[in-house]
Amino acid sequence: MTDAPDYLEAHIAERLAARAHELGISVDVRDDVVYLRGEVVSEERRRELEDAARTAAEGREIRNEVSVVPVRAPDGEETLS
Amino acid sequence: MIRLAAVGDIHVGPEVAGSYGPRLAGLSEHADVLLVAGDLTRHGTAAEGEVAAAELACADVPVVAVLGNHDYHSDEQDEIAAILRDAGITVLEGTGTVVDCGGTRLGIAGGKGFGGGFPGGSASDFGEPEMKAFVRHTREFADRFGSALLGLDCDLRVALTHYSPVAGTLAGEPLEIYPFLGSYLLAEAIDCAHADLAVHGHAHHGSEKGLTPGGTRVRNVALPVIQQAYAVYCLTPGGEGCDEALSERAELLGGA
Numbered sequence: 356m357t358d359a360p361d362y363l364e365a366h367i368a369e370r371l372a373a374r375a376h377e378l379g380i381s382v383d384v385r386d387d388v389v390y391l392r393g394e395v396v397s398e399e400r401r402r403e404l405e406d407a408a409r410t411a412a413e414g415r416e417i418r419n420e421v422s423v424v425p426v427r428a429p430d431g432e433e434t435l436s
Numbered sequence: 437m438i439r440l441a442a443v444g445d446i447h448v449g450p451e452v453a454g455s456y457g458p459r460l461a462g463l464s465e466h467a468d469v470l471l472v473a474g475d476l477t478r479h480g481t482a483a484e485g486e487v488a489a490a491e492l493a494c495a496d497v498p499v500v501a502v503l504g505n506h507d508y509h510s511d512e513q514d515e516i517a518a519i520l521r522d523a524g525i526t527v528l529e530g531t532g533t534v535v536d537c538g539g540t541r542l543g544i545a546g547g548k549g550f551g552g553g554f555p556g557g558s559a560s561d562f563g564e565p566e567m568k569a570f571v572r573h574t575r576e577f578a579d580r581f582g583s584a585l586l587g588l589d590c591d592l593r594v595a596l597t598h599y600s601p602v603a604g605t606l607a608g609e610p611l612e613i614y615p616f617l618g619s620y621l622l623a624e625a626i627d628c629a630h631a632d633l634a635v636h637g638h639a640h641h642g643s644e645k646g647l648t649p650g651g652t653r654v655r656n657v658a659l660p661v662i663q664q665a666y667a668v669y670c671l672t673p674g675g676e677g678c679d680e681a682l683s684e685r686a687e688l689l690g691g692a
Contacts, residue, residue: 376478376506379640379660394640394660397452426459426659429466432439432668435633435653 360384367411374407375400380421382408389417394424438537438592441466441497443666444473444637445658447506448491449484457494459665464496467668468537472525473637473657474504474548474598477516485516489523498535500526502546504598504638528596530580532588540673543590545629547581549599549622549636550574553615574619582625591673595626595634595652604646605656606639623648632671 364382367389371377377400380393389412395401405419441463446456463470472492477484485507492499507516517527526533532545552559552574561571585595600606600618609617617639626634627650634648637658644661646654657667 376509396447396455396659399451424660424663426456427664428459429441429664429666429668432466432670434670436670436672 367408370407370411371404375404377404380404387415389415390420392420394422396425398423437670437672438540438542439467440469440471440669440671441666442471442635442657443659445475445640447475447478448487449478450487453487457491460494467497469497469535469542470495470499471596471635472499472501473596473635474502475506475637477507480507480509480512482512482515482519485519489519492525493523500533500544502528502596502598503548530577530584532584534588534590541590543588543593544596545581545584545588546596547577549577549597550619551599551616552619554603554620557614558620559615574621578621578625582628585625585629585631592671593629593631595631597622597636598638600636600639601626601634602646602648602654605654606642608641608643609639626652633669
């Protein structure tokens, strides 16, 4: 049973890729709680990946700690010489 | 001097249409060209490709792009490339192009690239057909990419890929997935051609700056890494990668 959370994490990550097309979200299962962490560009995508995770979470509570980071205006330049 | 704007992994689609394009307004005040390092879409559908083309069309400078793994997800990559080209965007896949930037010839060669890993942790062309196909896809690309880089008649030579040529710009990603994030074969091609700069995306949790073993600067411009609409790099011709050294290298390569 000790490695069950590992499999669950992997299954949720698979589901995030298949349904929400997000590959960069970290999935962490601790004490029967699923933590989602990472960044997306819109609130809609944040909700979407939570919904996708729920379909594989086997009824566990989900804490969606993914943050929404909108695209910032460019700032400065780097000179390479 | 030329100013090169670059971004990767914009991942647009109908649900966020119109959110990225406006950030490109007035780009010509900051840059001479815009390089897009793949993953323009999320699911790789033609519909998303249309959105990507419309967003990038907001740029008032030449746009040169490569596709990324997401752009291949729905098997509509050829359609996406055609849509981008119809919008006036140059799409590279193991090919090169030269952009005239106020008299300076900026040569760009690139393509999606692929994985395989880095020295000390890389896949080999050995064993099952699936494994060999994986490695050969990268090798075949690296060969075309290297020839395209060497074939550029230009003052400044820039490599543009989706996958990373080095591990340095992956810092922040889990080590376990490095072989899926890039390949040293890309760096080898870049070093053979003495490129002045290599730009890539793909590694959202990576870091911006790296270096090839041969000393070419590498920049990871994935949107979540640069955290701005695009990064701007200023390059001056006459540094490393000049023509003499280059023709020697071309001979070496031809004789290999």
